[in-house]
Amino acid sequence: MTDEDVAPEQGELAITRTGDRLRLAREAAGLSLADVATRTRITQRHLSAIEKSDFSELPGRTYVTGFARAYARAVDLPEAEVGAAVRRELEEDANGARPLYEAYEPTDPTRLPTARMTWTLVIIALLLASAYGVWRFLSVEPGEALIAAQNRAADASEAPQSDAAAPPTSKTGSPQLAIAADAPVVLTGLSEVWIGFDDATGKTENWRTLDPGETYQVPPAYIDQFTLRTSIPQALKVTVGGRDVGAIGPADTLVKGVSLKPADLVARAEGNGAPSTAAPATAPLPKG
Incomplete structure (x- = not known):
């Protein structure tokens, strides 16, 4: 087997994160980060963070999946598949941050944890579970939970709206000056x-x-x-x-x-x- 036969396999194995996949798709399409930023209306700094899978650089984990899906659309990758992969990576990162603990043998009294250590471990576990639940709630795409929640709250908190169809008039009651229909x-x-x-x-x-x-x-x-x-x-x-x-x-x-x-x-x-x-x-x- 020649070196040329081995190289492609090593290159495929090197693609371990969704950010690598998005970057390679962008480069294959001959696009720069500026081009993708123009297509998605997402800043280059955030796009670069997505390519590096450095999600801590983004404004909030609420937007991570939505930004990744928009990037995928811009480089012709399946956005649903990319969104699911990013959610898995976020979950793996959160689980990887949990502290490891040593399993004690019940038959060895000298290695049994003290009551104080037991309560400490219980409190840490509860805090981690609460933090994980909050993260899972906030990590849902705005297009799903956030927008749905806003729609449900609209009837209670919506600001009073004026009748936009009524002909505009000035404070004196006379029609106001016309505005160009194509004004930016x-x-x-x-x-x-x-x-x-x-x-x-x-x-x-x-x-x-x-x-x-x-x-x-x-x-x-x-x-x-x-x-x-x-x-x-x-x-x-x-x-x-x-x-x-x-x-x-x-x-x-x-x-x-x-x-x-x-x-x-x-x-x-x-x-x-x-x-x-x-x-x-x-x-x-x-x-x-």
């Missing part, structure tokens, strides 16, 4: 914030997180098909054609069904009393 809608994270895009049935089809200072221009297709939701409205700045529309809901309150159409967002800005960058309309002269 830009979302900016004031701190780390989760945002989702709901379809006509209220189901969240797309979601992402924005880092502090990160901007995201909403695609035209999203403006026509989806509405915006977030649970931290005070951490999100929304602008239309460079104009700040103001707060889209009370702080720390789930808001949903926010129309992304420029005219509706400007109408919301008028209702919030947000400053306008447009020239003021001339008031009509009083009739003689």
